[in-house]
Each structure stands twice: as structure tokens, then as C-alpha cells.
Amino acid sequence: MDERERLELYEQKVLPHLDAAYNLARWLADNDHDAQDVAQEASLRAFRFFGSFRGENARAWLLSIVRNTFYTWLRKNRPAEKLVEIDDETLAVEDGSTGAESANAPFADAEAVRHAIAGLPVEFREIVILREMEGFSYKEIADLAEVPIGTVMSRLARARKLLQKSLTREFNPGDQR
Amino acid sequence: MNCQQAKPLIDPYADGELEAAAILELEQHLQSCSACGIAWRNLRSLKKTLKQDALYFTAPHELRQRIKSELPSPARGVPPWRAWNWNWLTTVMTGATASLALLLAVILTRPSSEQPLAQEIVSSHVRSLMASHMLDVVSTDQHTVKPWFNGKLDFSPPVKNLVEQEFPLIGGRLDYIGGHSVAALIFQRHKHIINLFIWPAKENDSKPAASAPLQGYHVIHWSDAGMTFWTVSDLNEKELMEFVRDFAAAGPVKP
Numbered sequence: 257m258d259e260r261e262r263l264e265l266y267e268q269k270v271l272p273h274l275d276a277a278y279n280l281a282r283w284l285a286d287n288d289h290d291a292q293d294v295a296q297e298a299s300l301r302a303f304r305f306f307g308s309f310r311g312e313n314a315r316a317w318l319l320s321i322v323r324n325t326f327y328t329w330l331r332k333n334r335p336a337e338k339l340v341e342i343d344d345e346t347l348a349v350e351d352g353s354t355g356a357e358s359a360n361a362p363f364a365d366a367e368a369v370r371h372a373i374a375g376l377p378v379e380f381r382e383i384v385i386l387r388e389m390e391g392f393s394y395k396e397i398a399d400l401a402e403v404p405i406g407t408v409m410s411r412l413a414r415a416r417k418l419l420q421k422s423l424t425r426e427f428n429p430g431d432q433r
Numbered sequence: 434m435n436c437q438q439a440k441p442l443i444d445p446y447a448d449g450e451l452e453a454a455a456i457l458e459l460e461q462h463l464q465s466c467s468a469c470g471i472a473w474r475n476l477r478s479l480k481k482t483l484k485q486d487a488l489y490f491t492a493p494h495e496l497r498q499r500i501k502s503e504l505p506s507p508a509r510g511v512p513p514w515r516a517w518n519w520n521w522l523t524t525v526m527t528g529a530t531a532s533l534a535l536l537l538a539v540i541l542t543r544p545s546s547e548q549p550l551a552q553e554i555v556s557s558h559v560r561s562l563m564a565s566h567m568l569d570v571v572s573t574d575q576h577t578v579k580p581w582f583n584g585k586l587d588f589s590p591p592v593k594n595l596v597e598q599e600f601p602l603i604g605g606r607l608d609y610i611g612g613h614s615v616a617a618l619i620f621q622r623h624k625h626i627i628n629l630f631i632w633p634a635k636e637n638d639s640k641p642a643a644s645a646p647l648q649g650y651h652v653i654h655w656s657d658a659g660m661t662f663w664t665v666s667d668l669n670e671k672e673l674m675e676f677v678r679d680f681a682a683a684g685p686v687k688p
Contacts (some may be wrong), residue, residue, distance in 0.1 A: 266504075268616045274500070278492035307638025308681055309655045320682070341606045359474030366487035373488070387448065388483035394450050399682065404597055411443045418623060420479055 266306050273315040276390060277322045283385050284326045286374060298325040320400045365422050372422040379417035387412055434462040439469050447476050550611055551652045553646040557608055558628045560664040568604035568619060579603045582616055590616035590631040597678040627676055629664040634661040641677045643670055653677050
């Protein structure tokens with residue numbers, strides 16, 4: 257593949273997923289400036305490594321590069337930010353049942369939801385983004401995030417319980433059960 | 434089904450990942466148990482909440498511009514035959530099964546001069562299975578296998594363990610292919626042995642391409658980051674391709 261073919265293919269297959277790349281970077285980095293840096297570097301890396309793209313799912317491939325770029329960036333730029341040691345002992349989330357008589361309606365206040373997502377540990381946040389916003393399957397997320405499927409499932413379940421808890425509190429401030 | 438059994442199934446059910454056998458039982462439980470029914474409806478609400486468009490950040494225009502300005506911009510204007518050829522290939526790639534596409538890729542792009550090399554790869558694989566000389570270094574640890582090649586080869590092959598992908602590394606070996614010393618990594622899936630031969634590439638990066646099966650063995654080769662890879666196994670082609678993908682995806686070879 258010569259340079260021109262590579263560029264054409266890249267523009268055709270990879271660049272259409274720039275929104276997804278930026279969205280993931282934005283949720284991980286938590287601000288626009290850093291997210292743009294991460295998304296830009298990841299996109300250019302994707303071009304450099306285009307030879308290793310196997311023609312399967314370009315979006316998943318690009319997002320795995322975004323993810324790796326982000327964690328490298330995090331270590332370099334925010335070394336103080338400790339990744340949460342995730343294990344069942346330290347992050348036990350209590351049973352999701354609230355004892356409520358009826359179910360919650362979807363929360364429409366995007367600002368409050370954004371705040372709740374941003375409050376999740378980053379390893380939980382990325383799984384939520386990949387599952388709910390990008391619609392990847394458990395297997396695809398496991399491949400992309402380089403963790404076993406069981407870990408994807410447990411992180412997702414716990415992230416959801418944390419979100420439900422913080423959103424319920426947000427909407428029922430008196431209800432601090 | 435009781436609540437204890439139902440609870441861990443609610444998330445996979447909502448994500449469309451619950452196996453068919455369990456769906457019916459869970460649905461019956463959700464109808465009869467109000468606590469689990471509420472948990473399920475809460476989860477559905479949450480999923481809807483997270484999917485709202487307002488939460489999705491779209492790439493700013495200036496980011497798009499900056500990326501385009503950093504990409505090389507060779508003279509445009511593609512010869513029509515090439516454009517045609519590519520479009521046609523895209524259609525085939527998306528429409529046909531992977532194996533058909535691969536077969537076409539082989540026919541279209543593989544010079545027949547690679548056939549003798551494929552034969553040599555298969556012969557070496559068979560020899561490694563017959564003799565007691567399959568492994569020079571027996572280790573499932575990539576950090577043991579990689580240094581073992583130091584001083585035995587004039588290059589450092591990428592060594593990865595794919596335990597999680599169910600292709601555990603079982604060791605390494607020096608081998609001799611195409612007139613050169615090469616690294617051979619040995620992986621296993623169930624009872625099937627996979628040999629992966631690695632040496633410095635003379636050609637540009639290329640996508641994995643399957644050669645025609647030889648003596649019942651499947652052979653796939655590709656080039657990436659300056660290395661040529663040939664892998665061979667009695668695994669079916671689909672699983673061997675999965676191995677190739679997992680190997681390539683496991684931590685890209687850093688520049």
C-alpha cells in the first residue's frame with residue numbers, strides 16, 4: 257500500500273469515527289482542551305499504525321488507540337491522579353434496590369447526568385461510554401479495553417449502581433437513605 | 434428462579450447479552466417479583482438516560498482541521514482504474530464472508546513465489562511436532578521468552594502472551610526459514626499447537642493473508658512494524674485468524 261492509498265483508506269475508514277474518538281477522549285480527560293490533544297494524537301497514531309489495522313471494525317480499532325493514548329497521557333500529565341484500585345472488597349456497592357414502590361423515569365437533566373458520569377472512576381466510566389454511547393458488545397469492549405469479559409460485566413453493573421445512586425440522590429435530595 | 438439468581442442476569446438481559454435459555458425464566462421472574470421488576474425498569478430508565486444525544490460530544494471543527502493539516506497531502510487525482518479497483522474490493526470485503534474475502538485477497542495480491550515459503554513453514558511446523566525439539570525455552574512468561582532470544586538473533590522479536598484470549602504462550606525456539614535464523618513462538622489452543630515465525634521484514638506492512646492450506650495446515654502471514662510474521666497450525670482458519678488478530682491487538686508494537 258503506498259502513501260496515497262494509505263491516506264485515502266484512512267480518510268475513508270478511520271476519520272468518519274472522529275466524533276466517537278473525541279467523545280471517548282472528552283469523557284476520559286474530563287475537559288475539552290485535553291480531550292482534543294488526546295483525540296488528535298490518537299488520530300495521528302492511527303494513521304501511522306494504519307498498517308496494523310486488520311480491516312475489521314475501524315471504530316473499535318480507533319477507540320482502542322484513543323484509550324491507550326489517554327492512559328499514556330494520564331501517566332505523563334497527571335501522575336498524581338491515582339487510578340482506583342478496583343476490587344470487590346474496596347468498591348462494594350450495596351444492592352441497588354431502593355425499596356421504592358415504583359421505578360424511576362429517565363433523567364432528562366443532561367447536566368446532572370454528566371456530573372454523575374464524571375464522578376465515576378475512569379475504568380468504570382470508559383465501560384459505560386463504550387456500552388451505552390457506542391453500543392459495543394461485552395466481547396468487543398473486553399477486546400478493546402484489554403480486560404476479561406467478566407470484568408467488563410462487573411464494572412458495568414457496579415458503574416450503573418453508582419450512577420443510579422448519585423442520580424437518585426440528585427433528584428431526591430432529602431432521600432439520603 | 435429466585436431473586437438471588439435473577440439479579441446478576443438483569444444487566445446482561447438489558448444489554449441483549451443473556452443467553453436464550455435464561456431469558457424466559459428471567460422474564461417470568463420479573464413479572465412475578467416486584468422488587469426485581471423495579472430494578473429492571475430502573476435499569477431501563479438509566480440506559481435511556483445515558484443514551485440521550487445531549488451527552489454525546491461531537492468533535493469540534495478545529496480538531497478536524499488540525500488533524501487534516503497534520504496528515505500528509507500527496508497530490509490528489511487517483512487513476513480511475515485504481516479507484517474502481519478499490520471500490521469493488523470494498524464491496525467484496527463488506528459483503529462476502531471473511532474467508533471468501535481472504536481467498537480473494539490471496540488470489541489478487543499474493544505472488545505465487547510465496548508458495549515455497551508456505552511449504553517451508555508447514556514443514557518446519559510438522560518437524561517441530563514430530564521431534565522432541567519443539568521448545569528451546571519452555572516458559573509461559575513473555576519476559577522470560579523475549580530475553581532468551583537475545584544474542585541468538587540479530588533482532589528482537591515481539592513476544593506476547595495471549596492467555597486471556599485463550600492462546601497461551603508455551604515457549605520459544607530458534608528455527609531456520611528461507612535461509613535465515615528466525616524466532617519461533619509456540620502457542621496453544623486446547624490440543625492444537627500454533628507456531629509463529631518472526632523475522633525482520635524486507636517488504637512494507639501487509640494485512641494478514643491466508644495461503645492455500647497445505648497438508649491440512651492453515652498458514653497466514655502478515656507484516657507489521659518492520660517484522661514479517663508467518664503462523665501455521667492445524668486449527669481451522671477462522672480460529673487461526675482470531676489468533677492473528679489477538680496477537681496484533683495485544684499491545685501494538687511501539688515505535
